[in-house]
Amino acid sequence: MVDEADYWDSVAEKTKYVNNPFFAHKKRELEKLVSKWLTNAKGRVLKTDLFQEAFSFDYILFSGSKVTGIDISPKIVWAASKRVRGERFVISDVREMCFKDDSFDIVFSNSTLDHFPEVDKAMSEIFRVLKPNGKAIITIENKTNPMLYILNKIMKKTLSKPFYTEDCYSIFDMKKRMRRIGFRVEKTGAIIHIPPLVPTLLNMIYKNRTHRVLGPFLCGVIRFLEFVGDLETPLNYITGYLVAVMGVKK
Numbered sequence: 001m002v003d004e005a006d007y008w009d010s011v012a013e014k015t016k017y018v019n020n021p022f023f024a025h026k027k028r029e030l031e032k033l034v035s036k037w038l039t040n041a042k043g044r045v046l047k048t049d050l051f052q053e054a055f056s057f058d059y060i061l062f063s064g065s066k067v068t069g070i071d072i073s074p075k076i077v078w079a080a081s082k083r084v085r086g087e088r089f090v091i092s093d094v095r096e097m098c099f100k101d102d103s104f105d106i107v108f109s110n111s112t113l114d115h116f117p118e119v120d121k122a123m124s125e126i127f128r129v130l131k132p133n134g135k136a137i138i139t140i141e142n143k144t145n146p147m148l149y150i151l152n153k154i155m156k157k158t159l160s161k162p163f164y165t166e167d168c169y170s171i172f173d174m175k176k177r178m179r180r181i182g183f184r185v186e187k188t189g190a191i192i193h194i195p196p197l198v199p200t201l202l203n204m205i206y207k208n209r210t211h212r213v214l215g216p217f218l219c220g221v222i223r224f225l226e227f228v229g230d231l232e233t234p235l236n237y238i239t240g241y242l243v244a245v246m247g248v249k250k
Contacts, residue, residue, distance in 0.1 A: 008073035023057035043105030054079035183247030190240025
């Protein structure tokens with residue numbers, strides 16, 4: 001695992017985002033998901049993957065809860081602790097966490113498990129550290145989205161180490177894996193209905209300060225796609241960038 005920590009350290013050194021409408025959209029999507037699925041989110045919360053807290057503008061916090069965040073990269077943990085004060089951030093691999101059994105009431109894993117092949121091992125660790133009746137919300141890149149699936153295959157063939165994802169998964173695969181580990185699957189959904197590569201394009205546009213012309217139009221497109229996603233039709237599982245599953249530890 002050491003080489004992976006070094007890799008994500010190197011990513012941390014290169015990453016630079018500028019705030020743009022996609023981050024506000026993604027933050028709204030995540031907050032809507034959490035508020036809808038966790039109507040009383042109190043107790044000890046574990047957040048896996050601190051990339052958002054370190055570099056992005058779409059991280060969410062759980063008000064009224066004691067939050068612990070983990071990441072495999074020391075540099076990402078350090079960057080996150082500088083940007084987000086008052087939370088406990090530690091260096092730990094989600095596949096082999098440094099916590100005792102039955103430690104947390106909630107685990108929130110946002111697009112973490114798609115960066116390595118040991119998905120079942122990570123899910124088993126999430127199950128282990130949850131208290132009985134604890135809830136885990138896991139989002140992961142969506143295999144049923146054809147554009148995202150094709151992009152994932154292209155990235156894996158053209159990059160020596162995939163920055164975006166190791167793999168993507170369907171909602172059916174996620175439900176099967178969680179049930180096999182011992183979770184009771186209570187809720188499923190799909191969020192962020194923005195075509196792949198648009199977030200990268202937006203970052204480039206805003207970094208180059210050309211958003212005065214394209215910004216209002218892109219904001220309108222994002223709002224329209226968000227409205228369509230809020231309708232929660234079966235089409236969501238094809239257009240969603242992330243599929244989401246909530247499991248309860250039995």
